[in-house]
Amino acid sequence: MRFETLGHSSAASVKAAEILLRDGLITPPNLDEALGEQERWGSNVGQILIARGHTTAFRYYKALAEALDLPFVNLRETPPDDDLPDAGERQTYLDLALIPWRRGEDGSVTIATMDVNEDVETWAVGRFGQGGYRFAITSKFDVLWEVQKRxxxxxxxxxxxxxxxxxxxxxxxxxxxxxxxxxxxxxxxxxxxxxxxxxxxxxxxxxxxxxxxxxxxxxxxxxxxxxxxxxxxxxxxxxxxxxxxxxxxxxxxxxxxxxxxxxxxxxxxxxxxxxxxxxxxxxxxxxxxxxxxxxxxxxxxxxxxxxxxxxxxxxxxxxxxxxxxxxxxxxxxxxxxxxxxxxxxxxxxxxxxxxxxxxxxxxxxxxxxxxxxxxxxxxxxxxxxxxxxxxxxxxxxxxxxxxxxxxxxxxxxxxxxxxxxxxxxxxxxxxxxxxxxxxxxxxxxxxxxxxxxxxxxxxxxxxxxxxxxxxxxxxxxxxxxxxxxxxxxxxxxxxxxxxxxxxxxxxxxxxxxxxxxxxxxxxxxxxxxxxxxxxxxxxxxxxxxxxxxxxxxxxxxxxxxxxxxxxxxxxxxxxxxxxxxxxxxxxxxxxxxxxxxxxxxxxxxxxxxxxxxxxxxxxxxxxxxxxxxxxxx
Structure with a gap:
């Protein structure tokens, strides 16, 4: 499954958009337009807001993290631990829009991702085992930039x-x-x-x-x-x-x-x-x-x-x-x-x-x-x-x-x-x-x-x-x-x-x-x-x-x-x-x-x-x- 088709739930996207509206980062007409195009485009509200230029990817995914009650990670400021990302899996990171980020004191790995869905969870279980991972949300392009750089x-x-x-x-x-x-x-x-x-x-x-x-x-x-x-x-x-x-x-x-x-x-x-x-x-x-x-x-x-x-x-x-x-x-x-x-x-x-x-x-x-x-x-x-x-x-x-x-x-x-x-x-x-x-x-x-x-x-x-x-x-x-x-x-x-x-x-x-x-x-x-x-x-x-x-x-x-x-x-x-x-x-x-x-x-x-x-x-x-x-x- 390709990166852009990995859409989080419509409800989470709408909630993130409402947070942007609450904080004055988008206007009511912006949200109305995105809601109106959601079904016609087959994209969630967040993708439409970004594509229309009404908000930035950074702002939207930060709001999404709040909507999902997960931490937000800026990979450019806090890059992953050097020993976690595997070169042999770099195409998987791009396909699923994720990257292993930090290993906690309990040995679990925090995975930075722009989405939490069935494909991401299946990969995480296979890679780190049940209970061996947790999630954090990162911005749309952060994984791409990190993979390019690393x-x-x-x-x-x-x-x-x-x-x-x-x-x-x-x-x-x-x-x-x-x-x-x-x-x-x-x-x-x-x-x-x-x-x-x-x-x-x-x-x-x-x-x-x-x-x-x-x-x-x-x-x-x-x-x-x-x-x-x-x-x-x-x-x-x-x-x-x-x-x-x-x-x-x-x-x-x-x-x-x-x-x-x-x-x-x-x-x-x-x-x-x-x-x-x-x-x-x-x-x-x-x-x-x-x-x-x-x-x-x-x-x-x-x-x-x-x-x-x-x-x-x-x-x-x-x-x-x-x-x-x-x-x-x-x-x-x-x-x-x-x-x-x-x-x-x-x-x-x-x-x-x-x-x-x-x-x-x-x-x-x-x-x-x-x-x-x-x-x-x-x-x-x-x-x-x-x-x-x-x-x-x-x-x-x-x-x-x-x-x-x-x-x-x-x-x-x-x-x-x-x-x-x-x-x-x-x-x-x-x-x-x-x-x-x-x-x-x-x-x-x-x-x-x-x-x-x-x-x-x-x-x-x-x-x-x-x-x-x-x-x-x-x-x-x-x-x-x-x-x-x-x-x-x-x-x-x-x-x-x-x-x-x-x-x-x-x-x-x-x-x-x-x-x-x-x-x-x-x-x-x-x-x-x-x-x-x-x-x-x-x-x-x-x-x-x-x-x-x-x-x-x-x-x-x-x-x-x-x-x-x-x-x-x-x-x-x-x-x-x-x-x-x-x-x-x-x-x-x-x-x-x-x-x-x-x-x-x-x-x-x-x-x-x-x-x-x-x-x-x-x-x-x-x-x-x-x-x-x-x-x-």
């Missing part, structure tokens, strides 16, 4: 190396395994020997291979676009289905919001979460912040949103990545479902409810529901327009095509809704992979799970700053390289788990794009050189069949790639972006620049996470101003 090193180790210790072949901690190193040296040696002994035949073979690679990649993208345009991947959730939900039956929902040096967008984040149409007493919102990011931590504290948000401080350690931070925070998650949001995200208000309906409608093996992503600042500049075209094609054509073929779907980095028990069972994210969600999508497919997409959109900020775009895109490309290398450590096993179509789809969708964007500049340069300085000798390396394939790739395939972008704009009714679809070749040049940076980092600094700069758009500044007005109003 077992920080162990939890950090699990966050960093949990997947690697259990399934090392699925972790990108090592970039190359011995078999891959040997394979690279064999291929390079054969190439060098071929150039030495039979240069013409070798170069013909290389040109044929590259031409066929491009042709196969294009054919696969064409197939995905054709299938995706006619395939509905969304789990369609209607307005009526959302309205039919009972708030009392909704599960606790965990939101993980990892941030690093982004204090300026915090008001926007608070505003977006508050707009979510979900019982606030059932939201478990974690601000996942680096322990050394004092500016963001202090800014989060100053917001005064403690009733909704909980700050999880991630210890300083390497790798310093988003997946490691999420793994660390995952231990403290107490929801049935979990969603990742970025700090500047603006999800549609009913997205969580739609995700709940989608999970209930989907097949049991659907472990993740991905919301669609798009941008609220697409008109900022050329870069944001190209980014919007790219995402529109991704979600409207490519992902549905992958789903139709049962090819692993690489998840986006935000708005992924997970069944939390499945997520934990899979080992969560690989802290060493810099596109952790793409890797997780592949692992899910290998384990027999599927990814669905719900008809709800999260609007985020398109990266419109060129240096920041290169950083972000090089990280994505490096992550795809890592993901391909990890899952190709055992190609036979991968083939058996994915099947013929899934295996080759993985090659062309995960492995192919990084390779082609690396080859593009070489081919472009070769083509330009032959135009300026015609060299008949070059034609010897392009037999007729290879030449025809190369011309097809150059003329037909590239034109169709441009056409795909234009069609994506039409489907989204972004008619103003149609002319920009013609400029995609310039966007491809930027991809190649990012790809060479990614390759360099893969070799020399594989786990380095380049931070994406957020909060730069005019739309973000306007949204921040509106959020400030709403707060002040």
């Amino acid at each position: 077992f920080e090193a162990l939890d950090d180790l699990d966050a960093r190396e949990g997947l690697w210790r259990v399934m090392p072949m699925h972790s990108a901690r090592a970039t190359f395994v011995s078999g891959q190193v040997i394979a690279v040296w064999v291929i390079l040696s054969l190439l060098i020997l071929g150039l030495w002994w039979a240069p013409k035949a070798t170069l013909i073979g290389v040109s044929a291979f590259v031409s066929l690679l491009y042709l196969a990649t294009f054919c696969f993208k064409f197939l995905l676009t054709w299938l995706g345009g006619n395939h509905r991947i969304d789990v369609q959730v209607t307005v009526e289905e959302v309205a039919a939900l009972s708030d009392a039956d909704l599960p606790v929902y965990t939101l993980l919001i990892p941030m690093y040096k982004e204090h300026e967008v915090l008001p926007l984040l608070v505003d977006s979460v508050r707009k979510l149409d979900y019982p606030k007493s059932k939201l478990d919102v974690k601000l996942v912040l680096e322990a050394g990011d004092h500016e963001t931590i202090e800014a989060a504290k100053a917001l005064g949103a403690a009733s909704i948000f909980e700050i999880v401080r991630v210890p300083h350690s390497q790798p310093k990545t988003k997946p490691k931070a999420c793994n660390y925070a995952l231990r403290f998650a107490r929801g049935q479902y979990l969603c990742i949001y970025d700090a500047e995200d603006m999800p549609e208000p009913d997205q969580l409810k739609k995700a709940v309906v989608a999970f209930r409608k989907a097949d049991p093996n659907v472990a993740c529901i991905q919301a669609r992503l798009n941008y609220f600042n697409r008109d900022d500049n050329l870069l944001t327009r190209m980014f919007t075209l790219e995402y529109s094609q991704w979600f409207d054509f490519l992902l549905p095509g992958l789903d139709a073929l049962r090819v692993p779907i690489p998840l986006g980095g935000t708005s992924n809704h997970f069944k939390i028990d499945v997520l934990r069972g899979l080992g969560a994210w690989d802290s060493f992979n810099v596109t952790e969600d793409a890797d997780l999508g592949v692992r899910m497919t290998q384990e027999g799970y599927r990814v669905g997409i719900v008809n709800s959109t999260t609007f985020e900020e398109a990266n419109g700053v060129y240096p920041s775009w290169i950083k972000q895109r090089s990280r994505w490309i490096k992550g795809y390289m890592q993901t391909w290398l990890v899952h190709m450590r055992n190609p036979i096993k991968l083939y058996k788990s994915l099947g013929h179509t899934g295996f080759w789809g993985f090659q062309f969708f995960i492995g192919g794009p990084p390779l082609t964007v690396l080859l593009n500049p070489i081919l472009w340069l070769t083509f330009i050189v032959t135009l300026i300085w015609p060299m008949p000798a070059i034609s010897e390396y392009f037999p007729p069949v290879v030449l025809y394939i190369s011309l097809f790739n150059l003329l037909v395939a590239n034109l169709l790639y441009i056409y795909f972008g234009v069609v994506a704009a039409f489907k989204r009714q972004y008619y103003d972006l149609v002319p920009y679809g013609l400029l995609q070749p310039f966007y491809w040049i930027m991809h190649s620049i990012a790809a060479y940076k990614a390759l360099s980092q893969l070799i020399f600094n594989p786990h380095y996470w380049e931070k994406t700069q957020h909060g730069t758009s005019s739309a973000t500044h306007q949204a921040l101003a509106k959020a400030a007005e709403a707060k002040n109003g």
